[in-house]
């Protein structure tokens with residue numbers, strides 16, 4: 653029997669007065685071993701200012717962490733602390749910095765080729781574990797946007813890209829939002845970042861990005877720590893939290909169906925859920941939000 657249940661979600665569309673602000677970190681190809689301790693220091697610094705990070709990992713980082721139970725334990729701890737595990741992709745044009753994944757079929761015979769973007773997603777989803785992988789800084793996105801459950805494409809570089817209103821777009825027939833970030837990669841950009849933050853309207857989002865390698869004393873550690881001090885207490889969230897609070901994206905992420913215990917992760921905003929069941933009786937839908945809280949229960953009488 654096929655039953656359709658219309659799930660209408662009541663989004664909370666009211667924005668808080670202070671715009672949501674996020675801080676993303678890029679974990680670059682080739683630095684996965686050398687810079688893991690630096691990433692730990694960066695997370696500790698963010699924690700000391702109550703700033704949840706959106707950490708975007710490239711595949712070599714994901715592989716190296718998945719192969720090391722101590723590192724993986726740390727990632728799980730960071731997730732529990734409120735940091736978001738997200739994805740970062742270096743496309744083929746990075747040459748030596750390419751992460752080995754692409755949807756471009758002309759690279760299949762390349763010795764550096766590791767798989768297509770579905771393979772990429774499978775790897776990054778393992779790193780995210782039980783948490784949904786929703787955010788990605790994906791270069792060459794018109795070719796390589798992986799779709800599926802990925803909802804938020806972070807993009808930008810100029811410091812003025814930090815202030816933006818998320819826009820719905822479609823790439824590779826996958827609908828998602830793109831959200832700007834400005835790169836805090838020079839100490840003298842801190843003032844501009846602070847000024848721009850002050851100009852951000854309540855319907856906009858403010859985002860900064862840096863690389864792990866920038867968090868060293870001879871690079872921009874000072875500017876990054878100064879930003880954390882400036883931003884402390886100012887509505888800091890992860891990309892997923894900001895978008896979820898704006899009502900843009902999958903407020904509902906996990907549906908469990910009883911009595912068949914058909915536990916399935918679904919990602920949708922306004923959706924018709926179709927399901928098939930062989931047993932008679934009442935079907936109960938438990939719906940959880942992104943953060944794992946049970947938000948709604950639907951009963952469907954057969």
Ligand SMILES: [Zn+2]
Pocket residue numbers: 678680740742
């Ligand atoms: Zn990068």
